[in-house]
Amino acid sequence: MIVTSVFKNGDFIPNKYACEGQDINPELAISNIPDGAKTIAIICDDPDAPIGIFVHWVLWNYPVTDSTMKIPEGLQKVEKLPNGAMQGYNDFGRIGYNGPCPPKGHGVHHYHFKVYAVNTFLELKGKVTKKDLEKALSGKIIAQAELIGLYERR
Template sequence: MKRVIPLILMTVVLLSGCLGEKSESKFSISSVFQENEPIPKKYTCDGININPPLYISNIPENAKSLVIIVDDPDAPRGTFTHWIAWDIPPVKEIPEGIPKKGEVESPVKMIQGINDFGRIGYDGPCPPPGHGVHHYHFKVYALDITLNLAPGSTRKELEEAMKGHVIAEAELVGTYER
């Protein structure tokens, strides 16, 4: 019995030390679908083809801007880009239905580039019928600068401008099949 009490006390002390520590929350992105779950039809070419809302958590304090890149690595000809946007202020929500134009002032300020459909703005999942499940990667990057790239820039130009300025990144993968 005498040996059990010190062991219990030691366990309580160790646990209280662990519980008292602050855990750092991780930069993350979420939406109306969960990780590796289907993207609602509304946000695809079979629906009204608007971007889903994106919820961004634990943005680093030193972030000057955010970047969004949405792509499909399962596309028949290689990774297909569905949306690129940058110079987004460090906001916690990107609402659904961002206008499909180069410079957007409302509801959230951002600059958008050319996707692989050859259009500016978001174009949702639209895999070839019968091609199986595709995985759509919604990536958000926190940068230590604003990029000031011209509207309609390409993904390659965006990624080049981001080099050396990413301070955090997060990803959410949704699926879609036709």
């Protein structure tokens, strides 16, 4: 299960976590992580983008420390985090998280925060994208959960 204290599943994401605010990732609380999970991977994307699915965050190898854990707010926008976790490129062409930023007047967009419990550390190098991460995750996911937030620019 994945939740955040800043919005409920299906509710609006506060501006702080979008391009109109501080553009930082929200804290995510992950629970019921099964035994055997070594790392967490996260993909956040927007299927409502005019160009098709738009990727906002790619993260992997976040170490599992317990069956309940938190991904802190405002992770650095760097490839390698201090705990050994890695971040790839989003569709803004940047490393790390960039929040909701739909075109003005395009209506409400849905942002899917997908969390995967992974049974191993993933060996990924280079300019890693969502597609690369999904390929590496194949056959290694032992549990997954999703949180959906909404955002609209007027």
